[in-house]
Amino acid sequence: MRIYFSLIIIILTTLTSCRKDFDTVPSTGNLQFSKTTVYLDTVFTGIASSTYMLKVYNRSDKDISIPSIALGKGASSKYRLMVDGRSDNNGKLFTNVELLAKDSMFVFIEQTADIIDANPTDLLYTDEILFDSGAYQQKVNLVTLIQDAIFLYPDRTPISGGGYSYENLQLDDTDPESKIYGFELSGGELHFTKDKPYVIYGYAGVKSGDVLTIDPGARVHFHDQSGIFVKNGGSIQVNGTISTTESLENEVIFEGDRLEPSFSETPGQWGIIYLAEGSTNNAFNHATIKNATVGIFVDNQDATTVQIKNTQIYNASNYGIIARKGKINGENIVINKCGQSSLACILGGSYDFTHCTFANYWSGSRQSPAVYLDNTYKQGDALFVSPLVQANFTNCIIYGLGNIELGLKRDSDTSIAFNYNINHCLIKFYDPSGQLNTNPLYTPFLNDNSNLIATNINSRDPKFKNSVKNNLRIGLTSAAKAKGDPAFIIAQDADGKTRTSPPDLGAYEHLNE
Known part of the structure; x- marks a missing residue:
C-alpha cells in the first residue's frame, strides 16, 4: 500500500512539473471590465463611502501578469482599492497581479474625501484606476459626488x-x-x-x-x-x-x-x-x-x-x-x-x-x-x-x-x-x-x-x-x-390638492386614474 501511494505522489509531481499553465505572460492591454466608469454614490464630506465592486476579465487563453494596478492620483488619492484580496500600499498600488486564462478577479473600491478635494464647479471628486502603463495601459474612471454638510x-x-x-x-x-x-x-x-x-x-x-x-x-x-x-x-x-x-x-x-x-x-x-x-x-x-x-x-x-x-x-x-x-x-x-x-x-x-x-x-x-x-x-x-x-x-x-x-x-x-x-x-x-x-x-x-x-x-x-x-x-x-x-373636511390634502365634497378618506384626494 505504501508503494501504491508513493507511485501516485511521483506521478502527480511529474505531471505538475510538466505543466506550463502557471507560467504567465505580461498583459497586452486586452483586459475587459464590468464597468468603464464606477460611480460611487453621493457621500458627505469626510464620511467613508460604501464598498463598490469592479470585475476584471482575462478573456484570453493565456495566464497573464498585470505589471501594475494603480490609482491615477497615487498615494494622495482619496480612493482605496483591494485587488484580489490584497490591499498593498494602503490600497494605492499593486504590482505583478496574476490573472489566469478565461478567469476574472474583483477590485473593491472605497473613498473618503472632503469637500475641498472636489471640483468646485460640480463637487465631483474623480480619479482613475490604471491597469499597466505605457502603450498597454487601460483605465477605469472613478467618480463621487461630495456633498457639504x-x-x-x-x-x-x-x-x-x-x-x-x-x-x-x-x-x-x-x-x-x-x-x-x-x-x-x-x-x-x-x-x-x-x-x-x-x-x-x-x-x-x-x-x-x-x-x-x-x-x-x-x-x-x-x-x-x-x-x-x-x-x-x-x-x-x-x-x-x-x-x-x-x-x-x-x-x-x-x-x-x-x-x-x-x-x-x-x-x-x-x-x-x-x-x-x-x-x-x-x-x-x-x-x-x-x-x-x-x-x-x-x-x-x-x-x-x-x-x-x-x-x-x-x-x-x-x-x-x-x-x-x-x-x-x-x-x-x-x-x-x-x-x-x-x-x-x-x-x-x-x-x-x-x-x-x-x-x-x-x-x-x-x-x-x-x-x-x-x-x-x-x-x-x-x-x-x-x-x-x-x-x-x-x-x-x-x-x-x-x-x-x-x-x-x-x-x-x-x-x-x-x-x-x-x-x-x-x-x-x-x-x-x-x-x-x-x-x-x-x-x-x-x-x-x-x-x-x-x-x-x-x-x-x-x-x-x-x-x-x-x-x-x-x-x-x-x-x-x-x-x-x-x-x-380638511380643505387641502397632504399634497396641497383641494378636496371635493364629500371628501375621500385618508390623507390624499384621489388621482384621476
Whole structure:
C-alpha cells in the first residue's frame, strides 16, 4: 500500500512539473471590465463611502501578469482599492497581479474625501484606476459626488493614557444618571436652514426654554443610534411647506446619513425624535421621517397638544408614532411599513386624527395592528393605568397586510375612561373566527354604519397606488373615494390638492386614474 501511494505522489509531481499553465505572460492591454466608469454614490464630506465592486476579465487563453494596478492620483488619492484580496500600499498600488486564462478577479473600491478635494464647479471628486502603463495601459474612471454638510456631534476630551471621554446628554435634569451619548444644541445650532444638510451624531438635545426651528427644505441626517431629544420645557417646530416637484424641495426630511440608493428604504438606520414629558408647543408640518427606529415618540404631553400635519413616516423598524399619555392633533398624516404599529397610543391620552392614512405593509412578520389603542402601560412588574380621554378618528384609512389592523385594549377597571370614536373610516377588520366581532370593546365602530369595514381580504380595498413603495395615494376605483364626512373636511390634502365634497378618506384626494 505504501508503494501504491508513493507511485501516485511521483506521478502527480511529474505531471505538475510538466505543466506550463502557471507560467504567465505580461498583459497586452486586452483586459475587459464590468464597468468603464464606477460611480460611487453621493457621500458627505469626510464620511467613508460604501464598498463598490469592479470585475476584471482575462478573456484570453493565456495566464497573464498585470505589471501594475494603480490609482491615477497615487498615494494622495482619496480612493482605496483591494485587488484580489490584497490591499498593498494602503490600497494605492499593486504590482505583478496574476490573472489566469478565461478567469476574472474583483477590485473593491472605497473613498473618503472632503469637500475641498472636489471640483468646485460640480463637487465631483474623480480619479482613475490604471491597469499597466505605457502603450498597454487601460483605465477605469472613478467618480463621487461630495456633498457639504453641517456636522453636529458631542465634544470629546483627551484623557491621560490615551483615548477620549465624550460628552453626554442628560435626559432628565433631575436625574444626573439619566445620560446618553449626545449634546445640547445652542446658539445658531437651534435654527436649521436649507442651505446645507445637517448630519447629527448622537442625540441632539433641546433644553428647557429653547426652540429648535427647522425651515422649509431643510435636510436632517442621523448617524446610527442618533436622533433628537426635546427635553422638559424645550420645543421643536418643523416648518415645512407644500412642494411642487417630486424632489420635495420644501419638505423637511429626516433620514439616515447613508446616501446610497441601497439604503434609501432600509428601516432602523437611526434612533428617534423623542418629545419628552414636559416638552411643549411641538409641531411638525410637511415633514418626511424615514428609516428610523421610531419616527416620533410623544411622552406625557399634559400641557400642550403636539400638532402633526401633512407628515409622512415610513420604514420605522418599531413604531411610526408612539404616544404614551400623549396629546396629538393629527391631519393628513401618512404612515406605512413599520415593524410594529404605525400608530400606538398607550397609557391613555387625548387624540384627534382627521384625514389620516395609517397603513402597514411591513414585509416581515408583525404581531401588532396598524393602529393600537391602550389605556395601560406595563414596565417590569408594574402596571400603570391612565384614562384614554378621547381618541377620535375621522375620515381616516386604517389598513395593511394583517387581518385585523385596529387593536383595542383597556384595563379591567372599567371606571377608568377608554373613550374612542371612529367616524367615516375605512378599516381592515377580517375576523373569520368571530372572536372580536361581538366584543363590546369593538362593537361601537363595527356597528357604526358610517364606517367601511373590510371584513375579508378582498372587500373594500383602498387600492393604494403602490404600498410597497410607500405611495398611498388612491385612484378612481378606491373604496375610500367620496366616503368622508363633509363636516370634518380638511380643505387641502397632504399634497396641497383641494378636496371635493364629500371628501375621500385618508390623507390624499384621489388621482384621476
